[in-house]
Amino acid sequence: MTDKFSSDFINALKNHDTQTLLSIPKSDVHNHLGRGCRVEWLSEKMNHTFAKPPAVFDGLLGMQDWYVNNIRDYCRAHDSNQTDYRREGCFAEAERNHLARFAPSFSETDIEDYGSLKNFCDYYDSLHKKYCPDAVYEPELAYQSYADIESKLAKAEEYFSSGYFKSIDVCCGEGYKPFSDYIPLYRIAEKYGVLKRMHVGETGTAEEIEEAIETLGLDEIRCWGISNRIEK
Numbered sequence: 083m084t085d086k087f088s089s090d091f092i093n094a095l096k097n098h099d100t101q102t103l104l105s106i107p108k109s110d111v112h113n114h115l116g117r118g119c120r121v122e123w124l125s126e127k128m129n130h131t132f133a134k135p136p137a138v139f140d141g142l143l144g145m146q147d148w149y150v151n152n153i154r155d156y157c158r159a160h161d162s163n164q165t166d167y168r169r170e171g172c173f174a175e176a177e178r179n180h181l182a183r184f185a186p187s188f189s190e191t192d193i194e195d196y197g198s199l200k201n202f203c204d205y206y207d208s209l210h211k212k213y214c215p216d217a218v219y220e221p222e223l224a225y226q227s228y229a230d231i232e233s234k235l236a237k238a239e240e241y242f243s244s245g246y247f248k249s250i251d252v253c254c255g256e257g258y259k260p261f262s263d264y265i266p267l268y269r270i271a272e273k274y275g276v277l278k279r280m281h282v283g284e285t286g287t288a289e290e291i292e293e294a295i296e297t298l299g300l301d302e303i304r305c306w307g308i309s310n311r312i313e314k
């Protein structure tokens with residue numbers, strides 16, 4: 083396949099040319115739905131001025147704290163579950179950022195807020211159509227790493243058999259339980275041909291990444307190499 087955009091992208095990056103960067107087609111590699119929108123968009127939609135972030139976040143947890151205290155909790159208190167603007171803003175941002183492949187990561191709660199999988203799919207399909215109809219839409223379903231897996235399996239069967247979700251992820255921290263505990267969940271995903279991802283290596287070691295890949299047959303990991311325990 084001919085690479086049509088790399089040199090333009092690299093040049094735009096060097097020149098701080100945001101408009102060109104926005105206009106070049108891109109793919110999502112990691113998009114947590116509630117965090118995938120712009121504060122400016124949200125601010126206008128909700129008619130509220132959000133506190134500015136600090137110049138430097140105190141690590142990943144500091145960033146999370148700022149987000150929870152200033153963005154998430156405000157939205158939850160001033161919005162309804164069904165129309166949480168953060169989620170809509172993620173679709174608006176996909177259009178603004180010219181995403182050719184858009185892969186927002188949903189949670190089970192996002193589905194439950196709509197009462198049924200059908201209502202959920204109808205709502206998000208309408209946002210896809212409204213904001214970014216040209217983007218290939220690849221919704222992901224993510225589970226919290228500390229959740230009780232056994233109680234999630236029946237619903238997981240329903241959700242993945244629907245064909246709506248193209249990938250599975252486990253996020254929200256590492257080390258809560260052995261990787262083998264997630265095998266039943268990933269087996270369901272595998273049965274329906276879903277891409278298998280996991281957040282691993284953000285705080286753990288290189289050995290743990292290897293163990294996760296081997297135990298769960300992962301296709302991709304989300305790590306970012308930010309752990310200072312992964313140096314070699």
Ligand SMILES: [Zn+2]
Nearest residue numbers: 114253281304
């Ligand atoms: Zn993540």
